[in-house]
Amino acid sequence: MTARNSIRLVDVARAAGVHPSTVSRVLHDSDRAAVRPETRERILAVARDLRYRPNVLARGLKTAATATFGMLVPSLRNPVYAEIVRGAVNEAARRGYVMVLAEDDSAVTEQAWDRLVEEGRIDGIIVASAAPGNPILQLVSGSRVPYVFVNRRVPGSGRNVYMREGDAGRLAAEHLIGLGHIALAQVAGPLGLDTASRRAAGFADAVVSAGLQLPALVEAPFEERGAFEAMGRLVQSRARPTGVYVSNLNQAIGALACVRRSGLRVPGDLSLITYDDDPLAEFLEVPLTAIRMPLGELGAASISALADQIDGQPARDVEVTTAPELVLRSSTSPPERLIPATPSPSSNGGEQQSGIGVDQQ
Amino acid sequence: MTARNSIRLVDVARAAGVHPSTVSRVLHDSDRAAVRPETRERILAVARDLRYRPNVLARGLKTAATATFGMLVPSLRNPVYAEIVRGAVNEAARRGYVMVLAEDDSAVTEQAWDRLVEEGRIDGIIVASAAPGNPILQLVSGSRVPYVFVNRRVPGSGRNVYMREGDAGRLAAEHLIGLGHIALAQVAGPLGLDTASRRAAGFADAVVSAGLQLPALVEAPFEERGAFEAMGRLVQSRARPTGVYVSNLNQAIGALACVRRSGLRVPGDLSLITYDDDPLAEFLEVPLTAIRMPLGELGAASISALADQIDGQPARDVEVTTAPELVLRSSTSPPERLIPATPSPSSNGGEQQSGIGVDQQ
DNA sequence: CTGAAAGCGCTTACAG
DNA sequence: CTGAAAGCGCTTACAG
Numbered sequence A, B: 001m002t003a004r005n006s007i008r009l010v011d012v013a014r015a016a017g018v019h020p021s022t023v024s025r026v027l028h029d030s031d032r033a034a035v036r037p038e039t040r041e042r043i044l045a046v047a048r049d050l051r052y053r054p055n056v057l058a059r060g061l062k063t064a065a066t067a068t069f070g071m072l073v074p075s076l077r078n079p080v081y082a083e084i085v086r087g088a089v090n091e092a093a094r095r096g097y098v099m100v101l102a103e104d105d106s107a108v109t110e111q112a113w114d115r116l117v118e119e120g121r122i123d124g125i126i127v128a129s130a131a132p133g134n135p136i137l138q139l140v141s142g143s144r145v146p147y148v149f150v151n152r153r154v155p156g157s158g159r160n161v162y163m164r165e166g167d168a169g170r171l172a173a174e175h176l177i178g179l180g181h182i183a184l185a186q187v188a189g190p191l192g193l194d195t196a197s198r199r200a201a202g203f204a205d206a207v208v209s210a211g212l213q214l215p216a217l218v219e220a221p222f223e224e225r226g227a228f229e230a231m232g233r234l235v236q237s238r239a240r241p242t243g244v245y246v247s248n249l250n251q252a253i254g255a256l257a258c259v260r261r262s263g264l265r266v267p268g269d270l271s272l273i274t275y276d277d278d279p280l281a282e283f284l285e286v287p288l289t290a291i292r293m294p295l296g297e298l299g300a301a302s303i304s305a306l307a308d309q310i311d312g313q314p315a316r317d318v319e320v321t322t323a324p325e326l327v328l329r330s331s332t333s334p335p336e337r338l339i340p341a342t343p344s345p346s347s348n349g350g351e352q353q354s355g356i357g358v359d360q361q
Numbered sequence C, D: 001c002t003g004a005a006a007g008c009g010c011t012t013a014c015a016g
Helices: A009-016 A020-028 A037-049 A056-063 A079-094 A109-118 A136-141 A165-178 A194-209 A224-236 A249-261 A279-283 A295-310 B009-016 B020-028 B037-049 B056-063 B079-094 B109-118 B136-141 B165-178 B194-209 B224-236 B249-261 B279-283 B295-310
Strands: A068-073 A098-103 A124-127 A147-150 A160-163 A184-188 A216-219 A243-246 A271-275 A289-292 A318-320 A325-327 B068-073 B098-103 B124-127 B147-150 B160-163 B184-188 B216-219 B243-246 B271-275 B289-292 B318-320 B325-327
Touching (some): A009 A020, A009 A037, A020 A037, A056 B056, A068 A079, A068 A109, A079 A295, A079 B098, A079 B109, A098 A109, A098 B079, A109 B079, A124 A295, A147 A295, A165 A289, A184 A194, A216 A224, A224 A243, A249 A271, A249 B279, A279 B224, B009 B020, B020 B037, B068 B109, B098 B109, B109 B136, B124 B136, B147 B295, B165 B184, B165 B243, B165 B271, B165 B289
Parallel strands (some): A124 A147, A147 A160, A243 A271, A271 A289, B068 B124, B147 B160, B243 B271, B271 B289
Antiparallel strands (some): A098 B098
16 A cells, blocks of 8 residues: 555656666765766656655665654653653654554553564654653663663663653742742652652752751652642641642642642642643643743754764663743732732632731841 | 564564465465464464564565555644544554554645655545645545545545534523523634534534524634634624534634623623643633533544555545533623623623622523 | 666565 | 575675
């Protein structure tokens, strides 16, 4: 079903009155091909007229290159990965590559691997699904395909492409501290995940550096419900924080729901800042202050890193240095009270009028 | 960079002491291959031991088939497409196919087309980006690659794979009407889009069938801000509706923000039901009643339809008959007032206590 | 500067 | 039941 009935190299050669090898040469060796200018022009013109497109299968068979990259993502649904994928797909296209995508839910890792790598479909692979125990780690290191880990690093691999997650946490901490908060806490992601732990570490680091106490940390999966429950623990703790950093947007939505439910006001009683931004953050009942990350750039960088390896450069870590960006909205403000207190049992919604019972200093 | 240094067919043949063609035969013609059982077993065993994997490039070159499908989506970010893609990727994997994804933002349609189709990379293509004027429509119909339109239909193409969008609208209308609403309206998507128009038509149809007046309709892009504004028009209209159907989740979040801003309560003053469900809908300040669609199934069905074409069956429309499902949450309730009124100018948030100034009948 | 040949790793009639 | 040959559409030394 492929280009069987479309123009082949020989068609171009025939039409231009030259040997196929000559056509191949002008189509490839760009300038340094020893081909007479007029011949080259003629061939190029014919190829254009005929809308000739080389068959990548045939070329790949000969050159042992497919102009295809594979990418393994933990979840196609997660908008964060969608954005990384998009950056990667577009950069790949710019370089003449095409992307094959597979969801690596670990149950089918080996199958995806066989299909992409063992069947020789790809020139390199981007792994966004690294996690402790994921079989992909073995597969990839026991193979000869070029590869790169994106977003979630694998320590010691020397082929990580990642963002400044720590700086995101630091930025969040500095924002809250700058607002006057001293009782800080965070809802972290699963700390076994490289990204989650760096976000958390950066936040804690900046808080401690500012001379404040090590912030409380509750761990939760990267989704609404888990964060709802984790936030519940924070809100009911004796030393209830006034400023909380949440590790992704889904968590933030769950956390916000929890705060609302417990009758506290955001940001009056509790300031909330989240890692990850999205247009919808602006339209929530209290628009979320967020930290925007260069996700598309990250995806593009992973392609560049892979292409470098294929060009023969040794693999190396690459940090996307674009700084995390604070998107200021309404969920953070100076604390209205510095002395931690337990929440009132009343449940009066999350309205945003002036505060009641404020102990502002 | 491909399987150049991995085991080839000849390696298996050599190890099994047979001719390569024999190996190929047992690996392919499944049962009906005229091969002595013991030979076949021996070959199979060797192939397994050597972990032999056929090189798809070589096979594809010979058979003119790549075991790869292409897919064009309007936006990789949109969770709806993410879910369709996921369904497609998984079904493709089940059938031994791999998926190449490209974002069809129309500016690069031709480029993506060249890369996927003209270069002979794929056996068929799934188009999720159909829209009036999109150049893909010409490309696809002027070509010989098997293809299918998914989600957004192209009338008359005879190769649409789609869901019962109309039934979603009907379900929404019936739910609101069942609750006692008589003043209905809808925030529709861009009506030039097949999906948007079917959602809208189904809703209007059910409303009129119930003997009620044709519901007001405002059109908005499929995102928060546009819906926020469109909803504003509805809320300020003289005949303010008490029940509104919104055409996707992003719109619903924008619409909810608008209602909140105008000082109306959901569902007391205004019931809201949305097309599209997502875990986060449950965690909004008022959990959204939603209509869940079989998106993954839709993606899988598009792969099946394409595979059928490749098997030689004529192209045909296929409807995914799984019924839209009502996910009942808190944003819909019986109307507290049947006589439309203009909103009060006060802005007292969107709390959910008992109503004030109710004209219940 | 250009042509002729070999070969990438498969599959598939065709012999025998 | 199995082998030998040709060929898919390219690229790339090697001649000349």
